[in-house]
Amino acid sequence: MVLIWRHSARSARCFVPTCELRVCRHLLEHHHLTYSARRVNGSVLWANLHVFFWLSLLPFTTNWMGENHLASWPTALYGFDLFMTAVAWYILTRALIGLQRGANSMLERAIGADRKGKISVVLYLVAIVASFWEPWVAAALYARAVVWLVPDWRVEKVLLTEEQ
Numbered sequence: 001m002v003l004i005w006r007h008s009a010r011s012a013r014c015f016v017p018t019c020e021l022r023v024c025r026h027l028l029e030h031h032h033l034t035y036s037a038r039r040v041n042g043s044v045l046w047a048n049l050h051v052f053f054w055l056s057l058l059p060f061t062t063n064w065m066g067e068n069h070l071a072s073w074p075t076a077l078y079g080f081d082l083f084m085t086a087v088a089w090y091i092l093t094r095a096l097i098g099l100q101r102g103a104n105s106m107l108e109r110a111i112g113a114d115r116k117g118k119i120s121v122v123l124y125l126v127a128i129v130a131s132f133w134e135p136w137v138a139a140a141l142y143a144r145a146v147v148w149l150v151p152d153w154r155v156e157k158v159l160l161t162e163e164q
Helices: 002-011 016-035 041-066 072-099 105-110 116-133 135-149 154-163
Strands: none
Touching: 016 041, 016 072, 041 072, 072 105, 072 116, 072 135, 116 135
16 A cells, blocks of 8 residues: 555656645635635535535546646546536635625625636636647646635635724
C-alpha cells in the first residue's frame, strides 16, 4: 500500500499542490457563503452536498491525470470535475440567494455578476475540449485558472459592513 501511495504521489506531484489549494479555497469560500445564510432549506442542503461530492473527486482526478502524464481522458475528466464543481457552486449560491429573497439581499450584493465564476466555467469547457487535441494546452488552461486560487472576499466584506 505504501509503495502504491508513493508511486501515485510521485507521478502527480506537480498537480497535488494545485488540487489541495483548490479544495482549501473552496472550503474557505464555502465557510463565508454559508455564514451569510440566515437559514437553510432542503434545496440548499442538497446543493451543498452537490458541491462536496465534486470536491471530493478532485484528489482522484488529479492523481489519475498525473499518473497518466496528461493523457487525454484523464485530463478531460479532471476538467469535467472542475467544471462540475463550478456548476455546483453556482447552484448553491443561487439556492442561498433564492432563500434570502430579493435582489437586494446581502448575498446577491456580494456575489454581483460573478464574472470570475462565469469565466472559470468557460475556461474549464475550453480546456476539456483542448484535452483531446493537446492535453498540455488543457493543463495550461487549468494552471491559468490557478489565478482564481486567491480567495474571494466579496461575501466577507459585505458581511463586515452589515454587522457594523
